[in-house]
Amino acid sequence: xxxxxxxxxxxxxxxxxxxxxxxxxxxxxxxxxxxxxxxxxxxxxxxxxxxxxxxxxxxxxxxxxxxxxxxxxxxxxxxxxxxxxxxxxxxxxxxxxxxxxxxxxxxxxxxxxxxxxxxxxxxxxxxxxxxxxxxxxxxxxxxxxxxxxxxxxxxxxxxxxxxxxxxxxxxxxxxxxxxxxxxxxxxxxxxxxxxxxxxxxxxxxxxxxxxxxxxxxxxxxxxxxxxxxxxxxxxxxxxxxxxxxxxxxxxxxxxxxxxxxxxxxxxxxxxxxxxxxxxxxxxxxxxxxxxxxxxxxxxxxxxxxxxxxxxxxxxxxxxxxxxxxxxxxxxxxxxxxxxxxxxxxxxxxxxx
Amino acid sequence: xxxxxxxxxxxxxxxxxxxxxxxxxxxxxxxxxxxxxxxxxxxxxxxxxxxxxxxxxxxxxxxxxxxxxxxxxxxxxxxxxxxxxxxxxxxxxxxxxxxxxxxxxxxxxxxxxxxxxxxxxxxxxxxxxxxxxxxxxxxxxxxxxxxxxxxxxxxxxxxxxxxxxxxxxxxxxxxxxxxxxxxxxxxxxxxxxxxxxxxxxxxxxxxxxxxxxxxxxxxxxxxxxxxxxxxxxxxxxxxxxxxxxxxxxxxxxxxxxxxxxxxxxxxxxxxxxxxxxxxxxxxxxxxxxxxxxxxxxxxxxxxxxxxxxxxxxxxxxxxxxxxxxxxxxxxxxxxxxxxxxxxxxxxxxxxx
DNA sequence: CCGAATATTCAAAACGCTTTGGAAGCGGAT
DNA sequence: ATCCGCTTCCAAAGCGTTTTGAATATTCGG
Numbered sequence: 063x064x065x066x067x068x069x070x071x072x073x074x075x076x077x078x079x080x081x082x083x084x085x086x087x088x089x090x091x092x093x094x095x096x097x098x099x100x101x102x103x104x105x106x107x108x109x110x111x112x113x114x115x116x117x118x119x120x121x122x123x124x125x126x127x128x129x130x131x132x133x134x135x136x137x138x139x140x141x142x143x144x145x146x147x148x149x150x151x152x153x154x155x156x157x158x159x160x161x162x163x164x165x166x167x168x169x170x171x172x173x174x175x176x177x178x179x180x181x182x183x184x185x186x187x188x189x190x191x192x193x194x195x196x197x198x199x200x201x202x203x204x205x206x207x208x209x210x211x212x213x214x215x216x217x218x219x220x221x222x223x224x225x226x227x228x229x230x231x232x233x234x235x236x237x238x239x240x241x242x243x244x245x246x247x248x249x250x251x252x253x254x255x256x257x258x259x260x261x262x263x264x265x266x267x268x269x270x271x272x273x274x275x276x277x278x279x280x281x282x283x284x285x286x287x288x289x290x291x292x293x294x295x296x297x298x299x300x301x302x303x304x305x306x307x308x309x310x311x312x313x314x315x316x317x318x319x320x321x322x323x324x325x326x327x328x329x330x331x332x333x334x335x336x337x338x339x340x341x342x343x344x345x346x347x348x349x350x351x352x353x354x355x356x357x358x359x360x361x362x363x364x365x366x367x368x369x370x371x372x373x374x375x376x377x378x379x380x381x382x383x384x385x386x387x388x389x390x391x392x393x394x395x396x397x398x399x400x401x402x403x404x405x406x407x408x409x410x411x412x413x414x
Numbered sequence: 415x416x417x418x419x420x421x422x423x424x425x426x427x428x429x430x431x432x433x434x435x436x437x438x439x440x441x442x443x444x445x446x447x448x449x450x451x452x453x454x455x456x457x458x459x460x461x462x463x464x465x466x467x468x469x470x471x472x473x474x475x476x477x478x479x480x481x482x483x484x485x486x487x488x489x490x491x492x493x494x495x496x497x498x499x500x501x502x503x504x505x506x507x508x509x510x511x512x513x514x515x516x517x518x519x520x521x522x523x524x525x526x527x528x529x530x531x532x533x534x535x536x537x538x539x540x541x542x543x544x545x546x547x548x549x550x551x552x553x554x555x556x557x558x559x560x561x562x563x564x565x566x567x568x569x570x571x572x573x574x575x576x577x578x579x580x581x582x583x584x585x586x587x588x589x590x591x592x593x594x595x596x597x598x599x600x601x602x603x604x605x606x607x608x609x610x611x612x613x614x615x616x617x618x619x620x621x622x623x624x625x626x627x628x629x630x631x632x633x634x635x636x637x638x639x640x641x642x643x644x645x646x647x648x649x650x651x652x653x654x655x656x657x658x659x660x661x662x663x664x665x666x667x668x669x670x671x672x673x674x675x676x677x678x679x680x681x682x683x684x685x686x687x688x689x690x691x692x693x694x695x696x697x698x699x700x701x702x703x704x705x706x707x708x709x710x711x712x713x714x715x716x717x718x719x720x721x722x723x724x725x726x727x728x729x730x731x732x733x734x735x736x737x738x739x740x741x742x743x744x745x746x747x748x749x750x751x752x753x754x755x756x757x758x759x760x761x762x763x764x765x766x
Numbered sequence: 767c768c769g770a771a772t773a774t775t776c777a778a779a780a781c782g783c784t785t786t787g788g789a790a791g792c793g794g795a796t
Numbered sequence: 797a798t799c800c801g802c803t804t805c806c807a808a809a810g811c812g813t814t815t816t817g818a819a820t821a822t823t824c825g826g
Contacts, residue, residue, distance in 0.1 A: 065782060076806045081784060091804060111532045112467035113782035116811050121464060122532075123475075123509075130493055141482055145514040157475075157532065160512040162497040180463045180474075180509065417812060428776050433814060443774060465812030468781050773822065780815080789806075796799075 064105035072101050084109075124151065124373060125159045125181040127171045129188060139362050142343050143209070146366030147185065154374050156182075169198045176202060182377050185209065185369060189254040205376040207369050207385070212254045219376050219385035221368045223360045225255050226262030229309065231393045232337040232358055233266035236307040240402035241335060242409040245278035245305035247292045247315045256281060259311060259339075273412040277301055284311060289318025297326050297334070306406045307399075310338040313346050316355055320398075331400030338398075339391070353397035360391035416457035424453050436461075476503065476725060477511045477533040479523045481540060491714050494695050495561070498718030499537065506726050508534075521550045528554060534729050537561065537721060541606040557728040559721050559737070564606040571728050571737035573720045575712045577607050578614030581661065583745045584689040584710055585618035588659040592754035593687060594761040597630035597657035599644045599667045608633060611663060611691075625764045629653055636663060641670025649678050649686070658758045659751075662690040665698050668707055672750075683752030690750075691743070705749035712743035 066077040066084075073080075075094065083090045083098035084107075090098075101107075115121050126147070128140065148158050159181065163171040172195060175181060183205035186195055189212035196218045199206045208220035229246070236244050246263045249256040260279055267274045278301075280292035289310060297304050310316035316338035320330060328334050330353055340348040342361035349355070372385045418429040418436075425432075427446065435442045435450035436459075442450075453459075467473050478499070480492065500510050511533065515523040524547060527533060535557035538547055541564035548570045551558045560572035581598070588596050598615045601608040612631055619626045630653075632644035641662060649656050662668035668690035672682060680686050682705055692700040694713035701707070724737045 066784095067782080077783080078785080078807080079805055081782095082805090085784090089804065094804080108529075108531065110468070110782050111530075112464055112471075112473060113811090114784080115464035116462070116468045116813085117782080117784040119464075119811075123511075128493070130497075141480070141514060144512070145482075145516060148513050152526075152530065155530075157511050157530070159475075159509050160496070161500050162493060164497060174504075177460075178463075178504065178507075178509070179460065418814095419812080429813080430777080430815080431775055433812095434775090437814090441774065446774085462812050465781090466814080468783085469812080469814040471781075768826090769824105770826105771822100771824080774820080776817105776819070778816090778818100781813085782811105784810085786809075787807095789804105791804080792802085794800090794802105796797105 063110070064102075064107040065110070066107075069098060069101050069105060069107060072105070073097055120182050120377070121180045122155060123157050123159050123181050124183045124185060125161065125172075125175045126185045126187070127161045127163050127175070129163050129168075139341055139343060142341075142362050143187065143366060146363045147369065150366045150370035154370055156370070156374070168194055172198065176204060183207070183373050185373060190252055191254050191257050193254065205373065207373040207376060209365055209369055210255055211258075211388075214258070216386070217382065219372050219382045221365050221372060221387045221389075222255075223389050223391050225258035226265065228339055228358045228360075228391050229259050229262030230266040230269075231391070232309050232339075233263065233270065235337065235356070235393060235395065235399065236309075236335055237270045237272070239307075239335065239399065240407060241307040242272055242402065242407060243278075243303060243305045244272070244274075244307040244309065245296055246280070246309045247289050247311060247319060248279060248281045249284045249311040249315075251281040256311065263309065273410045275302065275410055278305060278410075284315050286314045286318040286321070289315035290322045291318070293319040293322035294325070297322055297328060303406075303408070303410060304334075306333070306402050307335040307337070310336065313338050313340055313343070313348050313355065313357075316348075316398075317346075317351070320351065330398050333403055335399040335402075340394075349396060351398070356396045356399040357394050358391040359394050360389060364389070415462070416454075416459040417462070418459075420457060421450060421453050421459060424457070425449055472534050472729070473532045474507060475509050475511050475533050476535045476537060477513065477524075477527050478537045478539070479513050479515050479527070481515050481520075491693055491695060494693075494714050495539065495718065498715045499721065502718045502722035506722055508722070508726070520546055524550065528556060535559070535725050537725060542604055543606050543609050545606065557725065559725040559728060561717055561721055562607055563610075563740075566610070568738070569734065571724050571734045573717050573724060573739045573741075574607075575741050575743050577610035578617065580691055580710045580712075580743050581611050581614030582618040582621075583743070584661050584691075585615065585622065587689065587708070587745060587747065587751065588661075588687055589622045589624070591659075591687065591751060592759060593659040594624055594754065594759055595630075595655060595657045596624070596626075596659040596661065597648055598632070598661045599641050599663060599671060600631060600633045601636045601663040601667075603633040608663065615661065625762045627654065627762055630657060630762070636667050638666045638670040638673070641667035642674045643670070645671040645674035646677070649674055649680060655758075655760070655762060656686075658685070658754050659687040659689070662688065665690050665692055665695070665700050665707065665709075668700075668750075669698075669703070672703065682750050685755055687751040687754075692746075701748060703750070708748045708751040709746050710743040711746055712741060716741070 066080045070077045070080045079090060080098050083095040111122060151158055161171055161175055185207055187209040189208055189210045191212055193212035208218060210222040211220050248260055282288035295301060308319050310319055316336055319336055323330050323334050330336055337356045340357035340359045348357045368387055376385055418432045422429045422432045432450050435447040463474060503510055513523055513527055537559055539561040541560055541562045543564055545564035560570060562574040563572050600612055634640035647653060660671050662671055668688055671688055675682050675686050682688055689708050692709035692711045700709045720739055728737055
C-alpha cells in the first residue's frame with residue numbers, strides 16, 4: 063500500500079506537499095498538484111483512514127439506530143432510506159454504523175454508542191412528539207441530523223417535509239372539488255409526522271368551515287389492512303354519513319381504502335375521492351393503481367443526500383439553525399379524485 | 415479525554431507500561447497493573463480507537479451486507495440476527511458497518527466495501543448453492559465467516575446447522591409414528607439451506623424406502639400464506655393421496671399449514687402430523703401454537719456469539735479449517751405429531 | 767555478598783496522516 | 797543592490813497507541 067511518503071519520494075516532494083495537493087489546498091501549484099494526482103493514481107494510493115482519523119480527530123463514522131417494533135419488523139421505508147443514505151454518505155467518505163434498539167428507553171442505545179466513542183455524529187429518524195433524543199445528544203455535544211421534525215419549528219438540524227401543508231394541500235384540492243365530508247386515515251399516532259398531519263388536517267377543515275367529527279380520523283399502522291378496516295367502517299355508513307373524500311397517510315393505506323370501496327361497490331372517484339401521501343417507495347408506484355392515485359408526493363430518497371450533507375456540515379462546525387430544510391411535498395392530481403357526488407354536498411352535522 | 419500518558423504521569427510510569435498493564439500483558443507486575451487500572455478508571459480513560467487502529471493496522475470494524483428482495487423487505491430473521499450480532503461484536507470491541515445490496519451482482523457490494531478499505535472482515539449470510547462470495551473474498555485475502563454453509567463441507571469458516579439432519583430427524587420421527595406419506599414445505603429454493611433440507615429429505619425418504627413424488631416438495635417464501643397455499647393443494651387430495659405428515663421449513667409456514675388443515679376440517683395431529691423447523695424468533699413461539707408444534711429447533715440467536723468469535727479468531731490469524739462449527743438442531747416432540755391415522759398407512763405409488 | 771538470571775520498566779520508534787511555522791525562490795517596487 | 801510580498805514548498809511536530817530493544821530493579825543460588 064502506497065503512502066504519502068512514497069508518492070513524495072517518487073516526485074522529490076515532501077509528504078506534506080503531497081497531502082495538500084491531494085486535498086486540494088490552494089497553496090500548492092496546479093502543476094505539482096497534477097503531477098501528484100497522476101502518481102497517486104498510478105501507485106493506487108488510498109489514504110489510510112486510521113491515520114487520517116488520528117490526525118484529524120474524526121472517525122469518519124456516523125451512527126444510526128433502528129427502532130424495532132415488537133414483532134421485530136422495521137419501517138417499510140427503513141431499507142429504502144438506508145440504501146440511499148449509505149450511498150450518500152460513502153460519496154462523502156463516511157460510513158454508517160448501525161445498531162438495533164428493542165428496549166423502551168429511547169436514549170439508552172445512543173448512550174451505549176457514544177460510550178464506544180467512535181462516532182462523529184448521528185442520524186435520527188422517526189421522531190416522536192417531544193422527542194427526547196435531540197436534548198440528550200445536544201447535552202453530550204454530539205452533532206446529529208433528524209430525518210423529520212418532532213414539532214413545527216425545531217431548534218436542531220433536520221430535513222423534513224411540511225406535514226401540515228401535506229394535509230392542507232390535500233384538503234384544499236378536495237374542497238375545491240366540492241367535497242365537504244373528508245376523513246383521514248393517518249399513520250401511527252406515536253410518530254410526530256402523524257400528529258402534524260392530523261393537526262394540519264383539522265386546521266384545514268376548520269379553515270374551510272367544515273365540521274369534523276373525531277371518529278373520522280383513524281390512526282394505525284400504515285398497512286393495507288389498516289386502511290381497509292378504517293375505510294370499511296366509514297363507508298358502510300354506520301358511523302354517520304359516509305365521507306366523500308379520504309386522505310391516506312401512505313400508499314398502502316390507500317390500497318386498503320380502495321379495496322374497501324370495491325367491496326362496497328363504491329366507485330372511485332365517482333362515489334369516493336382518495337388522496338394518498340406518496341413516499342415514492344419503489345415497489346409500489348402510486349401511478350400504477352387503478353385508478354391512478356392522486357397524491358401528495360415527497361420521495362424518501364430525496365432526503366438521503368441532504369441528510370448526509372447536513373450532517374457533514376454540522377460536524378464541520380456549522381450551526382444547527384443554519385441546517386434546517388423543510389420541503390413542501392408536491393401535489394399530483396390523478397384519477398382517484400373527482401367532483402363531489404351529486405346529493406352528497408352536505409357537511410357533517412356540527413355536533414357529533 | 416485522558417490518554418495513556420496522563421495515566422503514566424499520574425503514577426510516574428511510562429505510557430508503554432500503562433498500555434501493557436491495561437492490555438494484561440504478563441511482563442507487568444500485578445501490583446502496578448492494579449494501580450494503573452485504578453487510575454484509568456478514575457480518569458475515565460478510554461483508548462482512542464483511531465490511534466489503536468493506526469498502531470495495530472486493524473480497524474475494529476467488520477462489514478455485513480444485507481441483500482434486499484425486490485419488495486425492499488429483508489429476511490424476517492435479519493433483525494434478530496443483527497441485534498444479537500451487534501451485541502456479540504461490541505462485547506469484543508468491534509463495530510458493524512452495514513451496507514445494502516439491491517443489485518444482481520452478488521459480489522459487487524463486497525468489492526465496493528473493500529475499496530474503502532476500513533474493514534477487518536465480513537460476516538456473510540444467506541448462502542446460496544455455489545456461493546461466489548467465499549471465493550472472491552479469499553482471493554482478496556479478507557477474513558470472513560459465513561452464517562450457514564453453501565454445501566455440506568465448505569472450506570471456509572462458518573457456523574451453521576446440519577440441514578440434512580434437520581430433515582432426516584423429522585422424517586425419522588414421523589416414520590417411527592407409522593407415517594408413509596410425508597411432504598415438505600421448503601424455504602426459498604435459491605438458498606443453500608433449502609437445497610440441503612430438500613436433499614436430506616429425499617435421502618431420508620429413500621432410506622425409509624418411501625416413494626416421494628416431486629410435487630410433494632414445495633418451495634416458496636417462508637410465509638404463512640405460502641404454507642397455506644401449498645398445504646391446501648396437497649390436503650385437498652386433488653394431487654393424489656394426501657400426506658399424513660408435513661415438514662415445514664419455518665414456523666410461519668407451519669402456521670399456514672395448520673390454517674389449511676383447519677379450513678379442510680382436518681385435525682392435527684389426528685389426521686395430519688406437522689413438524690416445523692424453529693429458528694426461535696422471539697415473536698412467534700412454536701410452543702404457543704394450538705396444537706403446540708413439534709419442532710426441530712436451532713435458535714438463530716445462538717449463532718451470533720460463535721460467529722463473532724470465529725471472525726475475531728480468523729482475523730487474528732486462525733486457519734479457516736479450524737473455524738467451522740456445525741450444530742445439530744434439537745428435536746422437540748410436542749402436540750402436533752401423532753401416529754399415522756388408521757387406513758392411511760399406504761405409501762405413495764412409486765410411479766407418479 | 768557476588769554474579770547471573772529474571773522480573774520490571776523505560777525511551778524511542780513506528781503507524782500514516784494533518785498542520786504549523788518557516789524558508790526558499792521569484793518578481794517588482796524602491 | 798535592497799527590501800517586500802507572493803507563491804510554493806519543506807521539515808518537524810503532533811495525534812495516541814503498540815511494540816521493540818535496552819536499561820534498570822529484583823531475586824536467587826552459591
